[in-house]
Amino acid sequence: MIRTVIFDMDGVIVDTEPVHRYAYYRHFEELGIEVSDDEYAGFTGRSTKNVYQHLKDKHALQHPVQELVMSKREFFNRAFDEKPDLELLGGVRQLIEELHQHGIQLVLASSASRATIDRVMQRFALNPYFSHLVSGEDFPRSKPDPAIFEHAAALSGVPRRQCVVIEDSTNGVAAAKAAGIYCIGYQSEHSLLQDLRHADLVVGHFSELTAARIAAIEPA
Structure with a gap:
């Protein structure tokens, strides 16, 4: 689970x-x-x-x-x-809220700077949903190096087999798999140049995911 x-x-x-x-x-x-x-x-x-x-x-x-x-x-x-039209991607707020309501812990692990992460969290009022915010600027090597996801999993306090990563980039998927974590690839119109073939599951919209579906994942 x-x-x-x-x-x-x-x-x-x-x-x-x-x-x-x-x-x-x-x-x-x-x-x-x-x-x-x-x-x-x-x-x-x-x-x-x-x-x-x-x-x-x-x-x-x-x-x-x-x-x-x-x-x-x-x-x-x-x-x-x-930029007044900057919005969350379609369906992601609903997924975040549903996961939170079902008691599934949420951790952010982004290559962005901490300043940018804080800017996004504040603009969209997302801080209450995430237990930890991890910035790539704190690591000597970027994705596809797995360090950021290894650290995020360690902060979560649960075994990596009970974690899932959601990523949209070639480097991000590679980092998640190198960390030994099940990876959901998000293939959006903005990530068409990214290779998500190594993800365990690929979705094109967050409406394809629910808290129940994610909770039921059994990594191989």
Whole structure:
């Protein structure tokens, strides 16, 4: 029986990807570097710190990584605050509320910074539903490294066999499976470039999931 659901955030709870993309490319333009669509797609699921470490090494950027991260974050925060139509993804609030009502613990494990996580949690009043919020900026390696999900499972206090991860990215699914946790892949219109074949179950809308269905999962 599943007792804990570990949610990714970007692309699973809220679609901040267009805001991130805008912020990244404004910053890339400022830095004078070019990033292809294919290379950018590979950044999905990785922390901002790791993305900029990669770009710093590739382009011999002179700025410290943390300075690059903060510059990008300024672009993101302005766009996030000014975007009036930013909403939770369809059906996810209902699923979160139902899981909470049925006593299933919810943990957030996102590659986003803690500041961005807090911004989303406050804007959509989601804090009461989650027992723990885990940010990828606290780990030296990003997804597909399993550390973030291993830590989230440890915080939950239940065996990994009683946890489920919900992810929308190639890197996120790989991280969940590397951590030995059952993974539900969320295939949305915003994650068409992501490979979810290694997920244990793939859904296209959160209406396909219920607390009873998730609780009844028996990992192999």
